[in-house]
Amino acid sequence: MTARMALRRLGGGLLVLWLVSLLTFLMVRLIPGDPAEVVAGENASVEDVNRIREQLGLNRPVVEQYFSWLGGVLRGDLGSSLFTHRPVTSTIVDAAPPTLALTLTAIVLAVVIGVGAGVLAGLRQGGWLDRTISTVATLGIAMPSFWVAMLLVSVFSLSLKWLPATTYVPLERGFGIWLSHIIIPAIALGLATAAELARHTRGSVADVLTRPYIRTARSRGTGTVRLVRRHVLRNAAIPVVTVLGLQTSRLLGGTIVVEAVVGISGLGTLAVNSVLHRDYPVIQGYVLFCAVVVVVVNLVVDLAYGWINPKVRAS
Amino acid sequence: MTAMTSSVEKNSELGTPLLSVKGLTIDLSGDPGQRGLVEDVSFDLHQKGSLALIGESGCGKSLTSMAVLGLLPPNLPVRAGSVEFDGVDLLHCSERELRRVRGGPVGIVFQEPMSSLNPTMTVGDQIAEARRIHLGERRSTASRRAVELLDRVGIPNARERIRSYPHELSGGMQQRVMIAAAIACDPKLVIADEPTTALDVTIQAEILALLADLRRDLDLAVMLVTHDLGVVADFCDDVVVMYAGHVVERTSVDGLFYEPKHPYSSALLGSVPSAEEPRTRLPVIPGRVPPAGRFPDGCRFQPRCGHALPEPCALPQGESELDGGHRTRCCRVADGAVTLSGVPRG
Amino acid sequence: MSIETATASPEVAVTRNPRRGEVVRAVMRRPASAVSVCFVGLLVLLAVLGPLISPHDPGAQDLANPFAGPSWTHLFGTDDFGRDVASRMIEAARITILAPLISVGIAVLIGLPLGMLAAISGGWVDAIAGRLADTVLALPALVGALAIVSVLGPGLVTTMIAVGIIFTPTMFRVVRGAAVSVAEETFVRSAVAIGSSRRRILAVHVLPNIAAPVLVQVTILMGVALLVEASLSFLGLGVQPPDASWGSMLKAAYGSQFKAPFAVVPPGVAMVLTVLSFNTIGDAIRDAVGIRRRA
Numbered sequence: 004m005t006a007r008m009a010l011r012r013l014g015g016g017l018l019v020l021w022l023v024s025l026l027t028f029l030m031v032r033l034i035p036g037d038p039a040e041v042v043a044g045e046n047a048s049v050e051d052v053n054r055i056r057e058q059l060g061l062n063r064p065v066v067e068q069y070f071s072w073l074g075g076v077l078r079g080d081l082g083s084s085l086f087t088h089r090p091v092t093s094t095i096v097d098a099a100p101p102t103l104a105l106t107l108t109a110i111v112l113a114v115v116i117g118v119g120a121g122v123l124a125g126l127r128q129g130g131w132l133d134r135t136i137s138t139v140a141t142l143g144i145a146m147p148s149f150w151v152a153m154l155l156v157s158v159f160s161l162s163l164k165w166l167p168a169t170t171y172v173p174l175e176r177g178f179g180i181w182l183s184h185i186i187i188p189a190i191a192l193g194l195a196t197a198a199e200l201a202r203h204t205r206g207s208v209a210d211v212l213t214r215p216y217i218r219t220a221r222s223r224g225t226g227t228v229r230l231v232r233r234h235v236l237r238n239a240a241i242p243v244v245t246v247l248g249l250q251t252s253r254l255l256g257g258t259i260v261v262e263a264v265v266g267i268s269g270l271g272t273l274a275v276n277s278v279l280h281r282d283y284p285v286i287q288g289y290v291l292f293c294a295v296v297v298v299v300v301n302l303v304v305d306l307a308y309g310w311i312n313p314k315v316r317a318s
Numbered sequence: 319m320t321a322m323t324s325s326v327e328k329n330s331e332l333g334t335p336l337l338s339v340k341g342l343t344i345d346l347s348g349d350p351g352q353r354g355l356v357e358d359v360s361f362d363l364h365q366k367g368s369l370a371l372i373g374e375s376g377c378g379k380s381l382t383s384m385a386v387l388g389l390l391p392p393n394l395p396v397r398a399g400s401v402e403f404d405g406v407d408l409l410h411c412s413e414r415e416l417r418r419v420r421g422g423p424v425g426i427v428f429q430e431p432m433s434s435l436n437p438t439m440t441v442g443d444q445i446a447e448a449r450r451i452h453l454g455e456r457r458s459t460a461s462r463r464a465v466e467l468l469d470r471v472g473i474p475n476a477r478e479r480i481r482s483y484p485h486e487l488s489g490g491m492q493q494r495v496m497i498a499a500a501i502a503c504d505p506k507l508v509i510a511d512e513p514t515t516a517l518d519v520t521i522q523a524e525i526l527a528l529l530a531d532l533r534r535d536l537d538l539a540v541m542l543v544t545h546d547l548g549v550v551a552d553f554c555d556d557v558v559v560m561y562a563g564h565v566v567e568r569t570s571v572d573g574l575f576y577e578p579k580h581p582y583s584s585a586l587l588g589s590v591p592s593a594e595e596p597r598t599r600l601p602v603i604p605g606r607v608p609p610a611g612r613f614p615d616g617c618r619f620q621p622r623c624g625h626a627l628p629e630p631c632a633l634p635q636g637e638s639e640l641d642g643g644h645r646t647r648c649c650r651v652a653d654g655a656v657t658l659s660g661v662p663r664g
Numbered sequence: 665m666s667i668e669t670a671t672a673s674p675e676v677a678v679t680r681n682p683r684r685g686e687v688v689r690a691v692m693r694r695p696a697s698a699v700s701v702c703f704v705g706l707l708v709l710l711a712v713l714g715p716l717i718s719p720h721d722p723g724a725q726d727l728a729n730p731f732a733g734p735s736w737t738h739l740f741g742t743d744d745f746g747r748d749v750a751s752r753m754i755e756a757a758r759i760t761i762l763a764p765l766i767s768v769g770i771a772v773l774i775g776l777p778l779g780m781l782a783a784i785s786g787g788w789v790d791a792i793a794g795r796l797a798d799t800v801l802a803l804p805a806l807v808g809a810l811a812i813v814s815v816l817g818p819g820l821v822t823t824m825i826a827v828g829i830i831f832t833p834t835m836f837r838v839v840r841g842a843a844v845s846v847a848e849e850t851f852v853r854s855a856v857a858i859g860s861s862r863r864r865i866l867a868v869h870v871l872p873n874i875a876a877p878v879l880v881q882v883t884i885l886m887g888v889a890l891l892v893e894a895s896l897s898f899l900g901l902g903v904q905p906p907d908a909s910w911g912s913m914l915k916a917a918y919g920s921q922f923k924a925p926f927a928v929v930p931p932g933v934a935m936v937l938t939v940l941s942f943n944t945i946g947d948a949i950r951d952a953v954g955i956r957r958r959a
């Protein structure tokens with residue numbers, strides 16, 4: 004991918020982010036009725052309502068307020084929570100680590116299990132292993148992550164008592180204990196992704212094996228292991244990278260419910276609470292954050308795709 | 319131009335053949351399938367010899383060459399026969415033995431270089447791969463050798479080129495890369511499956527010249543699979559003519575061109591347009607190659623043969639040996655009942 | 665040859681889509697998709713006939729008998745208020761089928777015409793619509809739904825609208841993509857060449873030929889819509905009590921996992937089976953029409 008292409012993609016991403024910021028900003032103004040009254044609640048006094056109106060900037064003209072808000076965003080100031088009065092930015096930053104740990108663990112698990120299973124299934128196409136893996140993958144895609152989490156908690160925590168049921172423990176407290184707390188939600192979150200990866204990898208591997216250059220490699224005496232490593236994987240990885248990119252969005256959304264099930268105080272729980280309490284500055288900040296993550300990941304995936312596939316690299 | 323030495327005479331001169339295929343029979347499984355898609359194929363190739371496997375599309379010549387190295391897909395099982403290479407029967411040895419032979423003592427060049435080269439590996443890595451597998455060379459050593467090989471096959475700027483990817487090279491260059499990879503481990507035999515079919519005519523000549531060069535310099539035996547009579551005439555010493563899965567004739571090149579001993583060979587030669595007779599209709603062999611699954615019993619060329627008689631030709635035809643080691647699968651020619659004409663001498 | 669046939673529009677022969685019946689037959693021929701169709705049919709039946717075939721009144725509480733295990737009177741036991749789980753499942757089925765239907769319906773209603781328009785107009789109309797679509801697509805589905813729910817307030821109706829809005833860009837992209845590839849086919853170009861109006865081309869040529877990929881996308885979206893609604897209801901932002909959807913039933917079951925571990929199973933299984941059915945039907949249609957799987 005040339006620098007020019009990369010710049011164009013970057014420009015496109017920035018444009019999208021700007022549009023997202025616009026929509027997010029308008030969110031509050033789109034609330035039916037008087038937003039300030041809605042937020043303040045039924046029992047609020049007139050002073051409360053006015054205070055909230057000012058906090059939300061509803062007393063100023065739209066355009067002026069937008070630019071002032073945008074200015075703040077670009078400086079890293081997303082406003083303050085209506086309830087805790089702490090800056091939104093630091094609220095998000097504080098809530099991020101558990102979610103990050105959860106998501107990354109889920110991705111690692113999904114890639115290792117999903118791609119591994121997919122490669123095995125693709126190599127032994129039509130065999131019992133392939134059929135089993137394909138069936139499990141089809142099921143996995145249909146299972147809601149929060150239900151999987153509930154089942155796992157029910158079985159492994161409540162019944163068998165092998166693993167703890169709730170909360171998050173930071174890595175500093177030790178790898179073992181961190182893992183024991185994060186493994187159930189990570190599996191629940193990553194299962195559907197693993198299933199998608201397995202399906203795509205399987206198809207990709209099966210397709211690559213039919214290509215003439217595989218026959219060429221075998222004609223040079225390449226054994227199966229080397230064949231897979233050097234010839235199959237690299238070519239089969241191309242769609243996998245794309246799938247991972249698409250799945251990031253789903254994973255991010257999934258953290259919302261999975262955190263609720265296992266009681267992790269991460270970004271997901273923050274989002275839910277802020278919606279329940281109508282804490283709009285936090286909601287806006289969270290939405291922006293998600294958009295940034297998705298856009299950045301898509302850009303990275305595009306670049307990675309260009310790197311893996313030399314044909315794209317050259318064009 | 320070589321003299322018409324028979325295979326028998328060659329045997330006594332040169333000892334046992336490097337490659338000896340006997341009774342190779344391949345089935346096509348599935349529905350409808352074909353028993354004996356390739357049937358009872360036998361031929362020999364001596365050290366430093368050059369053999370052409372010639373026939374129309376679908377005659378089984380590619381399948382035969384793939385079968386030598388055990389590269390056929392599962393729906394094309396080898397039912398019978400042996401492939402002796404350097405004392406080992408490649409059809410009945412272990413997978414490990416087979417892998418030792420592939421890419422080492424036997425190199426293979428495929429038809430379409432673009433799709434036969436891994437698009438995500440550099441050209442240098444692909445050439446070096448065989449050396450790393452068979453000779454256990456380190457990456458740096460193998461790379462250096464790859465540069466030498468690229469140079470040897472006539473690719474300019476070899477040192478930079480080893481880092482190129484296949485799609486960055488033209489068709490002719492890609493084929494040179496394939497050849498470089500095939501000779502990477504100093505093989506004794508190179509199998510070339512229609513190496514020039516997918517290339518421009520001008521490039522074809524270059525590639526063939528390269529193969530001839532290499533054959534001379536490296537004392538290679540070459541088995542060339544082709545459908546082009548012109549290529550056979552320029553390049554090969556011996557010919558095996560195939561039709562619908564059978565070897566119908568085997569002899570030297572001169573023997574084929576001047577004294578063909580099978581109606582199909584004769585018809586093939588007759589169908590080559592001649593510049594000396596302008597404005598005549600292009601001679602064509604009437605009829606079509608039978609589709610797999612519907613091969614006739616007995617002689618498979620019979621439906622299209624101008625010399626066929628129902629009685630003898632409907633029986634399964636065996637190979638008869640004629641003068642000078644010339645072999646044919648036509649009973650009527652073998653009996654002397656039919657005489658065929660070849661290319662006029664001079 | 666009569667005057668009528670002599671002047672009949674040449675387009676008629678081209679646009680007759682013989683594949684529709686074939687596709688249905690191909691889908692029903694496979695055991696997996698046939699079962700899925702029957703299952704979805706069963707759900708629709710339950711949804712329609714619900715009150716008539718419910719063993720108990722789904723709202724009837726029996727506080728003396730909470731969390732009973734499965735038995736002959738209560739096939740799936742009772743919930744925290746002593747209500748019959750089976751009956752509540754049946755009532756929840758109505759919502760769980762209805763909500764995705766409406767959401768996806770909204771997405772199709774808006775996305776289909778916009779997509780076709782963008783495909784055939786090209787230029788800045790296409791570019792702007794594309795950017796807008798990208799904007800919504802930049803957000804995860806649940807996050808976007810959350811945002812909309814936060815604006816409109818919780819509830820089933822908001823959930824359905826929210827999901828519909830979130831899915832519109834996906835539908836738009838699929839329709840646009842399919843329409844663009846159809847528009848490049850020669851029969852469309854010949855229709856343009858003989859002077860067909862744009863609307864006619866869209867309705868008569870483009871629409872029938874994009875029906876299959878659109879339908880496949882609909883089945884996928886139905887499954888996702890179901891999961892999003894269930895997620896929102898699980899979080900308390902969707903269906904409000906005493907109404908039931910499978911998602912909200914999971915919420916109740918989750919709260920009482922210690923007392924009734926089994927309660928988690930039925931709604932979840934029902935959801936999985938339904939999503940599975942949608943996916944299977946979608947796959948069958950895709951295979952029947954020969955659409956290659958996009959990576």
